[in-house]
Amino acid sequence: MIGIFGGTFDPVHYGHLRAVIEVGEIFGLEQVRLIPNKTPPHRLEPSASASMRLEMLQLAACTLSNVVIDTRELDREGPSYMVDTLSSLRGDFPERPLLLFVGSDAFNGLTTWHRWRELFDHAHIVVMTRPGSSARPENDFWDVLQVFEAGDLARYKAGKLFFQPITQLDISASAIRKMIAEKRDPRFLLPDAVLDYIHSHHLYQNA
Numbered sequence: 001m002i003g004i005f006g007g008t009f010d011p012v013h014y015g016h017l018r019a020v021i022e023v024g025e026i027f028g029l030e031q032v033r034l035i036p037n038k039t040p041p042h043r044l045e046p047s048a049s050a051s052m053r054l055e056m057l058q059l060a061a062c063t064l065s066n067v068v069i070d071t072r073e074l075d076r077e078g079p080s081y082m083v084d085t086l087s088s089l090r091g092d093f094p095e096r097p098l099l100l101f102v103g104s105d106a107f108n109g110l111t112t113w114h115r116w117r118e119l120f121d122h123a124h125i126v127v128m129t130r131p132g133s134s135a136r137p138e139n140d141f142w143d144v145l146q147v148f149e150a151g152d153l154a155r156y157k158a159g160k161l162f163f164q165p166i167t168q169l170d171i172s173a174s175a176i177r178k179m180i181a182e183k184r185d186p187r188f189l190l191p192d193a194v195l196d197y198i199h200s201h202h203l204y205q206n207a
């Protein structure tokens with residue numbers, strides 16, 4: 001099974017990295033592909049350029065085994081639609097179950113994503129929830145897709161929805177950018193190598 005973890009990574013932080021390690025272990029993933037997006041359809045332009053976000057991701061992920069940085073969204077023209085990304089990954093991995101990991105915040109906006117129903121033609125979606133959270137989706141559509149056994153994800157290549165509690169560190173890229181703009185110290189929220197990169201490139205100095 002292959003894990004897919006998309007994001008803006010502006011910058012990458014320990015919340016992302018902890019989640020990647022945990023889902024890799026929980027699902028016994030062969031690899032997790034980190035996919036930085038270029039032109040996020042749902043948010044403002046990132047503060048750091050695509051190449052800088054990529055370099056920070058490389059610095060952060062170089063010590064993780066079974067993690068691959070996948071630049072297909074950066075290499076593609078136009079907006080970074082996840083449905084196009086999954087379709088292209090399906091072409092590369094025709095027989096493997098693909099697991100797209102999204103945080104609960106991202107899942108809550110999923111029905112606004114471009115051709116969102118087609119996401120399930122190519123991959124399963126695993127929602128990373130907070131431990132103890134009882135949040136359930138309100139849309140009946142989800143009842144049809146939801147499975148309660150992680151093992152069901154390995155039996156099919158795509159099309160299922162699964163909720164997986166993981167340790168969620170209360171860290172966000174936007175809070176880190178704000179701390180840097182306010183000249184506060186964000187150490188221990190992200191790798192030192194990434195923070196050094198941010199300082200040496202004078203990133204995020206304005207909120």
Ligand code: ATP
Nearest residue numbers: 006007008009015019102103106169171172173174
């Ligand atoms: P921002 O604060 O700028 O919105 P972010 O920290 O949420 O950024 P993204 O790059 O937008 O980071 O997130 C990519 C993916 O990582 C999303 O699926 C998001 O839900 C998930 N994610 C972000 N922060 C955490 C965290 N602390 N723990 C677990 N997952 C996270």
